[in-house]
Amino acid sequence: MCLFRKIAIIGTGLIGGSLGIAIKKNKLAKEVVGVSRHKRSIDLALKNKAIDRGSLALDIIQGSDLVILAVPVDTIISLKEEVRKIVGKNCLVTDVGSTKVKISGHLSKIFPNYVGSHPLAGSEKRGILNADPGIFEGSLCVLTPTKTTRVKALAKIKALWIRLGAKTVCISPPEHDKILSFTSHLAHIAAFALINSVPVNFLKFASGGLKDTTRIASSDPELWQGILMTNRIELLKAVKSFESNLKKLKFAILQNDKGKLAGILKQARRKRNTLE
């Protein structure tokens, strides 16, 4: 059963492309159109059956009953007026941005049927060539309704993610940004700082541990600059907590306190073992 008549995906990259393929596979819309700044991305999205039609211009989104903004955080915000002019303010709108307070503040003001989404299903890779419709299957999608979010809009966006195989959870935008500052943004900070600390001529001795720990340091710099900056306040609090935990480790080592060090390591293992 089609959930939507026409879905417009703005940004046919890793997430947008994966969404397009999954939406078309699951027949959730009669038509899927895509917009990208790059002609090559549109061509690849067509080739990979992520969209039915594509364009470099936003006009193609006209008549959509759902617009999905799958572009970097800053671009989501800067495109909002142009999108509204084409689809009208009553169109259902969601985004897949990694921070929510700023985006939600901007979009909910001009789209009464806006609901924020954050599928926890990305990777350090980018581009439609890395698209995979299976990434939503079994993943968690955080929805960030506010007090003014319309019940019907929330229900439709929730239905979309569930039909794509994701579990959904609703939390407020500020709570989302606080949680993600620890579970995602801080992890990136740690990975960036770690790889930048390793002298270049030592890199050939990297084993699986360093590779895994720094995998996300390969993430797109422009995309992540935007994510980190739009969550500055929460992120700086998370960094402070990280520095404090780092100090505890450092002092245990400095003081040659084996018991204290083993205690910190046991706490870390206990917590890590609760993840898969």
Next chain:
Amino acid sequence: MCLFRKIAIIGTGLIGGSLGIAIKKNKLAKEVVGVSRHKRSIDLALKNKAIDRGSLALDIIQGSDLVILAVPVDTIISLKEEVRKIVGKNCLVTDVGSTKVKISGHLSKIFPNYVGSHPLAGSEKRGILNADPGIFEGSLCVLTPTKTTRVKALAKIKALWIRLGAKTVCISPPEHDKILSFTSHLAHIAAFALINSVPVNFLKFASGGLKDTTRIASSDPELWQGILMTNRIELLKAVKSFESNLKKLKFAILQNDKGKLAGILKQARRKRNTLE
């Protein structure tokens, strides 16, 4: 062709067990014996064909022409006299410890045929149940000869690792500990501090990024306490460099300096992309 008559593996855990299986598969010794503190580990090593005979007592190593110490760093050092009493000082001895200055200092004094080995092939898992003879295939094994290391002993240990599918590289123990303080020990410190910073009730929002970045935080606390403490001086220098890189990120975010932040992220991606 057998390289050795009788190899004794002290410590039939993840690395010791994997070594036993690989040595037997490749027929590198006429006999492989194993020693463990735990009867269950011996039984499993026998069942998994990692050893031909096993014992809780060291006596079983008598008559070996190669002893491989595959126990935690502190245990390697504390067992040395007992091993020497049984096999004699001329026996070929190696270890697979993750730090080398301290171990090499102790062992090379009483075993003229000692050569340090560090196969960069471990994992956060432990125990013979996780043993896998394939982990050495294509991996790098760092050998740490000193000025007094005998050429013949080095050649034989090198031949062992090459026959197991590893590439070898020789560096001095101090150089080894300096490099590994960055490429391995600091990565563990970052992972321990990161997971300890994430509030417990946020862990259910963990995505692939956090999971990969903290995978090695599951490492055995006692084993890693020993590794980190025996490389304290170099590790503290590496931590200092990490703190400085963390500060650079923090200040770029604090000052809302998008250009500076993007520059740091670009540097990180460039370096990370040189690893597989």
